[in-house]
Amino acid sequence: MLRSFLLLALAALASGASAQTPWRASADGPSVSLDIAYGSVTDILFTNDRGEALGEGRAxxxxxxxxxxxxxxxxxxxxxSLPVALYAVRFNDTVGSIGATQTSFDIGNPYVGFATRPLAGxxxxxxVWLPAATGGGVGFTPDVAAAGxxxxxxNFEAYKTDVVSARLALRGEADLxxxxxxxxxxxxxxxxxxxxLPTDGFGQELDLPRTNAAVTGAVFTDLRFSALALTVGALGRYEPKGGTDRYFDELFASGLAMVTYEGASVxxxxxxxxxxxxxxxSDFVLTAGVSVPLR
Structure with a gap:
């Protein structure tokens, strides 16, 4: 885990992700939604841009x-969509002039796109994601990228700094x-x-590419019980070059379970x-959200 976070900033130069929260079904009319996610990691070794240890703590x-x-x-x-990130670091001991607790709030990369429905279902x-995320943070990794x-x-693409991305999404749905x-x-x-592009990472010579191709995917089942809806499914991303820096695996996948109350306008x-x-x-991520159909 400690080595993983040391390499996170370098790996962030080459990964793809989906634009918005993919577990939400596309609305039929105008809509606004807000999704919030929380993850926590303990026993992190924070380092500066020279690879020197700043101290251990929790994020x-x-x-x-x-x-x-x-x-x-x-x-x-x-x-x-507009992503934002709040990153709070708590060191086990006060580290020089840094202090025992550091908190930052950052804006991620906004996404804008056009969707069309050529056929029913x-x-x-x-x-495209526009490169608006800014760098800076407690350690070597930008806080916005670490939080994402x-x-x-x-949706890691939404939190990476100095990256512009484009995607083409194909979706389908069917009633059982x-x-x-x-x-x-x-x-x-x-x-x-x-x-x-960095050429040196903690004493190792790097040869990182500027471009990266990936494929993201998701599949979900929606079950409705009166005003409640249960969504279960899986999300994944395949990156042929994901293992280049020995950090990202070529395939990443996660499972999701979500309950939504659909009996009100909010x-x-x-x-x-x-x-x-x-x-x-994180061993798990908690999510909360609200969707407002504007009919």
């Missing part, structure tokens, strides 16, 4: 994603009965790093995500 990560969908014409919609979406990795690994449905998504992602939800494959900073 609590909170991320929020504000998403919106505005219909355009009979079949299209403009979609967008099918949707195509194309969009811990609490929202599936009046109370059950299935849906899925697959999305190739292409990323380009706009900053200065629809709250609670959920949990657990890692199924590859490295994960």
């Amino acid at each position: 609590d990560s909170y991320v929020g994603i504000l998403s919106a969908r505005v219909p355009v014409g009979a079949r299209g919609a403009i979609v967008g 099918a949707e195509v979406e194309a969009g 990795f811990s609490a929202d690994r599936e 009965s009046a109370a059950a449905s299935v849906r899925g998504e697959i999305a190739p992602v292409l990323s380009y790093y706009t900053g200065d 629809q709250p939800s609670l959920g949990v995500r657990v890692p199924l494959a590859a490295i994960s900073a």
